[in-house]
Amino acid sequence: MSALRIGVCGNGTVGGGTIELLHSQSDLLSSRAGRELRLTRVGARRDRDDCPTGDVPVHRDLLEVARADDVDVVVESIGGTTLAKEIVETALRSGKSVVTANKALIAEHGNELLALAEEYGQSLLCEAAVAGGVPILKALRDGMAANAVTELSGIINGTGNFILTEMGAHQRPFDEVLAEAQDLGYAEADPTFDVEGVDAAHKLSILAAMAFATPLNFSEVFCEGISGVTPADIQFADELGYRIKHLGIAKEHADAVELRVHPTLLPKDTLLASVDGVLNAVCLHGHAAGETVYSGAGAGRLPTASAVVADLVDIARAEGGSVHCLGVPVGALRAKPVMPMDSVCTAWYLRLQAEDRPGVMSQLANCLGAEGISIEALIQKPPKGAAATVPVVVLTNSAREDALRRAVTAIAALPAVTQTPHCIRIESQN
């Protein structure tokens, strides 16, 4: 079997790691892929000391790699969605398969790019785009092939999980931990993508498309960040048997899907609740396999490169046949409307400050009861010193979001309530 000839565009974290693995593991890879995985071209706008390329030609014009005659597969690892998109399109149109770690590119342009790959009989794979070194897309596509996966949830942003873990472990405020995460290199200088959930929404849209066989639908993912979570919330959740995680959640109903990223209370005895620090984890609910959980490093040079190279092995083994990224041909995908958040049902955690006098609890209960929402648990703390108000935490049973919002508006209007309630959704399962 002839070698699979690989052109890597980008020599930064992901590209450099990929080149390193192709060199250091070449015997292992040949044995597992059934043919040599040979690096034939590198595209890089400048050389880097941490990415030696040996005798392999290096192109400053990355599109030359995407067009080169001696390249069968292009690895796109430059990031962004402009030149990256052009590279992917050029490679596919030149009859080459593509492997990418670029979640933004796939989430935002995946529908047209996957259609283009199919038109040219090529594979476009992106295992590294979700949960780094954890082979979660292969688990969905191959391991769960016999399952209707109707629900999934995941910790798919390591930065956010690191921040929440640190806030909880040491009762430190969000801003302080974010600054530390930036110092440690876990968070970008502009942390918006991570802490506001955009990065998680990119990944969730890929997971959901694969699980439900729908087109990618990033633009309709509901997104709420973690900057509003306080150490006090984490402490109250702990007392009530929960941890707070920033989850991506997708659920399939008969005629709609839920796609949402938000802080979430999870029971402590679920596996996802035990996943701390920069780790990622995804829980799949298969109709046959039941709940399966996959966890590991969500980022980093070699974990991400591990996923890129695994995709290259898949393409090498397919021997010229193509691998459908989403598990089925693009023509077999069926669009489903995204459920408006108003009609999504979850249980809720509400935290508020109220005056410490008789009757307040029954007023709260009345506001919820008027919307058909019942109380599952309640904590009221004794006042601290001479404080006129006390913190009150309420856990509700499952309620439609619009009903909950109306109840919260009514609660905020109570004379005894001095602060608009802070609301966090609860998921009772993984």
Next chain:
Amino acid sequence: MSALRIGVCGNGTVGGGTIELLHSQSDLLSSRAGRELRLTRVGARRDRDDCPTGDVPVHRDLLEVARADDVDVVVESIGGTTLAKEIVETALRSGKSVVTANKALIAEHGNELLALAEEYGQSLLCEAAVAGGVPILKALRDGMAANAVTELSGIINGTGNFILTEMGAHQRPFDEVLAEAQDLGYAEADPTFDVEGVDAAHKLSILAAMAFATPLNFSEVFCEGISGVTPADIQFADELGYRIKHLGIAKEHADAVELRVHPTLLPKDTLLASVDGVLNAVCLHGHAAGETVYSGAGAGRLPTASAVVADLVDIARAEGGSVHCLGVPVGALRAKPVMPMDSVCTAWYLRLQAEDRPGVMSQLANCLGAEGISIEALIQKPPKGAAATVPVVVLTNSAREDALRRAVTAIAALPAVTQTPHCIRIESQN
């Protein structure tokens, strides 16, 4: 693409579940596999109400299915290693691929059967043999293809994990929980295979062969069961920050491998330590991906069938090409000697009864120190009522097993020690 024609031998738990999924998910499977997965023959010694077969011919002679002209793949789901082996051999020699959930068959006869499959250009896959619905073999073979996986550990027997979880949660003795597990159908009437670790050793030998690219080596797996673990051990471990799990552990060294199944203390903050009840979980240490953990249902009709059908989809997608069960051709496997337990290094938990008088602790420390073993932690409980002896628990640093055994012999010979120490190994990582 023509249909993949499937003959299922056995209509019990696994075979019945497989037939159910092939029927109920036929559209989904066609879409994902790129061709129809069509059940054409069933082999069953008797009909079962819970396994309707519709118009599909049912053979009382199972070998007829293995030879049938209209079968491309045989699913062996009768269990045992005699007729099952004959079915698999007959199918392979008749030019058919085979999917099986039979861990004993693969662990004990896999080397010859995999060679036979390769000789006839067929696939022999066994995802369902390890960790039921968790696609752990695909994770190793495909997801970790770019990694040298040099270490793995797993909770790979749900019965044992259920028993240890119950013993710990309610301080109940082994025998009582085992009887309950038998009532619940989690444990067989003869529980030896589960509680003595034979079943886990079967699975460990498959995982290790795939991870290290060695031939299967079930007969040399060291095996220690959980019947010696007491509720007191679980309680002491808890006080020291550990949980006790029955683990299968495989490690690769430059010139040897470790293959062992035994009760193990795991730090509470590892993910495996949080995996309770009948769940299974496996942790892989890849040189590039780092630690990844996979968890889910280790047994049951549909979880196991989910894995069988995923193998069928793999075979359907390979379009006549074969899939190497262990990730590489049999000829690329390299035997490595199994390290004798005497030279295996682990940390240890020791529990003993000693007289409550001065100097005993220093005698203990001397026995360990004479073998170069240092003490990491120690618990001595106050005597209960008029008892003359007290329980003492010692955690050691890492030590060779022969040195530890000599130290324990010396400790047991101390006049103040009234009971041979009970010893459990500790793993500090997942």
